Amino acid sequence: MFSTKNISPKQIAGFTALVLAIPESILVYIVEKTWWWAAASFFILFVGGYFLIYFMLERFIYRKIKLIYKFIYKTKATKREETYYKYVLPQKSIDEVREDVEAWAAKNEEELELLRSNEQFRKEFLQNLSHEFKTPVFAIQGYVDTLLSGALKNPEVNKKFLENTAKNVDRLTHLLTDLDEISKLERGELVLYKQNFVIQDLVKDVYESLSVKADKHQISCSFKKGCESPLTVFADKEKIRQVLINLVGNSIKYGRKNGSITASMYKTDGRHILIEISDDGIGISEKSLPRIFERFYRTNEGRSIDVKGSGLGLAICKHIIEAHGQTIHVRSTEGIGTSIGFTLDAKRD
Ligand SMILES: Nc1ncnc2c1ncn2[C@@H]1O[C@H](COP(=O)(O)OP(=O)(O)O)[C@@H](O)[C@H]1O
Ligand SMILES: [Mg+2]
Known part of the structure; x- marks a missing residue:
């Protein structure tokens, strides 16, 4: 069957001219009874019809379509585009034009x-x-x-x-x-000064700087068993200090009285180190988990415990870790505790 899909203007013109020319030439043959009259009228009507229809299509439809193309692509008529409009566009079927517009x-x-x-x-x-x-x-x-x-x-x-x-x-x-x-x-103004350093030493520093706060809440800070042997990471030490202060600070704020905070670090695949800060505090509900890295997001429990928080701490941590090309993630169960981990590059020589 003749498909009307993907039909180009030339085909439309040809087909329409043919549909007009055939019955007309048959009619001429019946009336005149001479085949060459019929053939001549067929030829004249077909060729004339073809050019007329093609011209009309070109003039009244394709010029408008050309305008639409110019408008949607916001193009200036360069030489290449002129060629495109002249030779490629007329080959396009209305369906293809529709696809382009869509x-x-x-x-x-x-x-x-x-x-x-x-x-x-x-x-x-x-x-x-x-x-x-x-x-x-x-x-x-x-x-x-x-x-x-x-x-x-x-x-x-x-x-x-x-x-x-x-x-x-x-x-x-x-x-x-x-x-x-x-x-x-x-604003993307974060410049990283990366260096090799032992992550355990930095965690110890952070524990020390927060020891007054931790003591006030009677929370003990330690390393997970088996994580004592020094691991060297390649990162911006001061920025990572900021991340750790935030994480340990959160674990103290949202921790349990007499609770504990544990830091663990593992070599994952030879090229990365995973660092996790875990606590046995109030935890985070499943509903809030996906949102805690958003700016200003605080859980209701969090708000009721600590009035000073800005809800920006974890958003800052995420920025810093992502600026390092690494990831940060959270695992938590309400009433059991929270564990926030991030990766860093292992030592570079
Ligand atoms: N260790 C944690 N235990 C329980 N909830 C936490 C913990 N860390 C973060 N949260 C929740 O995530 C929210 C966002 O943390 P953060 O961005 O550091 O803001 P802030 O500490 O200023 O409240 C906190 O308000 C708190 O509700
Ligand atoms: Mg915080």
């Missing part, structure tokens, strides 16, 4: 989707930001107002109110430092 529409839709999600992201970011600032600023405002309107003279509450004010100022400072850090990371 592909263009899909691409546009993708771009729009990206813009939309960026817009959504920006809105959420601003909303989170103002929310995070509002709480401490309003608290400070409340304490200062109360102090000014008389509480300052009340020795029972004045120190406490001032301490609470200081705590909220701390929180603001904390938030600003984290914000500054994350915006630097997101």
Whole structure:
């Protein structure tokens, strides 16, 4: 059967001219009874019809299509494109043109989707930001107002109110430092100074720097058995210190009284080292797990335990680890504990 799909304008013209010419020449033959009259009229009608139809198609349809092409590809008519429009486009069937336009529409839709999600992201970011600032600023405002309107003279509450004010100022400072850090990371300004160092030594340093906090919560920090033998990694030591401070800090904050924090490190495939910080604290619900590396994301339990957190710590960790070309992941069960691990390159010679 003659397929009407993928039919080019030349074929349309030829086919239509043929359909017109055949019955007409038969009619001429019946009337005139001479075959050459019939043949001549067939020839004239076919050729004339062909060119006329082709010309009309070209003039009224393909020129418009050409315009559409120019519009969707936003092209200037270079020599190559002119050739394209002249020789390639007329060969294209309407179906192929439709496919091209559909592909263009899909691409546009993708771009729009990206813009939309960026817009959504920006809105959420601003909303989170103002929310995070509002709480401490309003608290400070409340304490200062109360102090000014008389509480300052009340020795029972004045120190406490001032301490609470200081705590909220701390929180603001904390938030600003984290914000500054994350915006630097997101502008891609992170320059890594990589060096070889023993990861256990760095973990020990971090344990020491957080020992006052850990003691306050009566949490013990140690290495997993079998992980003592030194492993050398190749990374930016100060940035990895920041990651570890965040992870161990979280494990202390969201840990259990009298709990423990364990660091473990393994050589995975000869080229990478896996470092994990595990605790036996409150854990993270399955619902929150996929979100904890998002900026500003905090679980409700987390919020109720630590008022100072910004929810930016893990987002910063993820940036740093990804800047190293590595990955960070979490395993956790509510009420049992959390384990956050990341990989680093093994020692380079
Ligand atoms: N070790 C952990 N145990 C339980 N929950 C955790 C742990 N680490 C992180 N979380 C949860 O993930 C959230 C995000 O952590 P993070 O980005 O460091 O923010 P922050 O510490 O400022 O709250 C925390 O608010 C907390 O709810
Ligand atoms: Mg944190």
